[in-house]
Amino acid sequence: MEQQNRERKTLTDGEIGAIAHLYRSEAYRSTIWRTRLDTTTNWAVVTLGVALSITFSSPEASPLPLILVGILIIFFLLLEARRYRYFSVFRARARWLEQHFYAPMLEDGDLHMEENWQKVLADDYTKPRYHVGYWTSVGRRIRRNYLWILLIQTLAYAGKLIVHPTPVTSFQQAMTRADVGPLPGEAVIAIGVIYILSWSGIALWSEWSSAKRAKARGSRTAMG
Template structure:
């Protein structure tokens, strides 16, 4: 191991802020931005993989429960309700991961919009203070996307269809496989919980899911892909 230089003083400002020299050197600065971009892109890819893993589990669980429930007329209907609970748990985990993923994605988009697009087509930058914005975010990283928006987006992209399939399957299970002499309300009961209460809870849950799915609010996600017709609505 090499010995530290006698001229090196870790307490001096020049040594503590050695990277500040890159701010005044265009070549060094652009090289630094390239390394920063690759680092943030790696974090983005890592968190994207975590999100996909949760989504895969949600799809597998849904498919497994549907197959098992309809494999025999004696299967209890409330297994599908357990599936709704499990999907809610997956949605909560994925919402947290999605909000964290947005932190890294926002930095990647900031560099893409203000460095690489300007290099390819030098007609100006999207944010004139992008360096200050990036510096502030690196010094004090913060979650930028509200939890409600994250839930709404994950429902719209993945979980609303899965929930709808389970609810529809549950309704079919209650109506098609109803025992003779029992109504839908009586069949919907789960142990000591009356069927009317179960129906009300499932109905209320599904209404909340639909409300969050169709929710429209000012867009906070940075760099989120969207359909061309929605661009003007969110800007």
Template sequence: MPDGSRDFDPESPDEREIAGEAARDRDEFLSLMGHSYRGELGRTTSWRTRIDRTTNWAVVLTATLLTWAFSGSERPHYILLLGVVMMTVFLGIEVRRYRVYDIWRSRVRILEENVFANALDPEGVEQSNWRELLSHDLRNPTIKVSVVEATSRRLRRVYFALISVLIGSWLVRLTVFATTPTGLVGTATVGEVPGVVLIAGVGVYYATVVVLTLWPNRRQAKGELQTRTDSEEWK
């Protein structure tokens, strides 16, 4: 029986190490990298779609709440604050999805930078140990972006604008439809919660959002489009 048609023995040491032969054969290695790239790109696209879906929910909810809240003077103002709460929930979901998405995106970028870019213009690889980096990440997948950085990036991209619109609309709603002699503070009262407490709470919340949006941390996420031209080493 020819060697190519012999039975496959998964317990054989040679068979267990068969993938290692691709590392010593240029054609097999490049073919393997192409398949790997398509697989990682498919994962990246799938998680990018999940992030976009959450963003769509947030935008639709914001538009719906604004339309409903200003459709009549009898509409309760706190519905806009409930919208802020929902934006925070969506933000939390999107931060988690973004951190997982970055796992696959970072692999795509390391292949693009060190294989395809160098094939098009062979000036040298970006990371001389890119094979070691990719091998380690495949063996031990890890989340590379911190919660703070992911939150800051999603706030900058989408949620800071949506939250600002909702809070600004809430303040306008209190001002335009003020129904008590005490003005904005009195109108902000909800049940047993004094208006001054509610306004102070919203102020603290928004200040926290501003700080997170402008958080000056070193970039760890890799692969997003940037306006600056210098690149940073992938970790």
């Protein structure tokens, strides 16, 4: 049997039909999980919009909602990163079939079974696993969407301190407006800077990590 598997260079018509249906199912599942990713992004955008409306509803309104909404945004980001790990599995399988099944078939009619791409796919079904780590997923979602959401949140908060209730006239006045209960404005601003730099750092690290993994594994030996 092992000798037959090594010598096998083609697929039967029935097997080709089964793989075509398999591709359809993987494309469908990746589409469904992509929709779930968009849902959490929409939640983050809506909650930020509500915080902006409350904060800028009047000059006397507190900038605190723009700080608190950051907690919700990060919650949605972490939830979306978990969903992205599932999405990446189905997307990688569909892309693998496109690259090694459909593209060779359309180009020269040869499925190049000798490259053992089918064994890589079979192994992924036999031993399913995530293709990316959790923090890599977090970084990818920050780069794709959440960096812009966090940027808008930061600029809106700074704008609120500068213009409401009257245009700021000194740095100390801005720090006073940033006070939150017993926390002085300087501490609040410092926490905000750490908040932005931390998530930006994760985004940059995930980009570097993904590039390193892609270079190390090559394009024809693994999915993800």
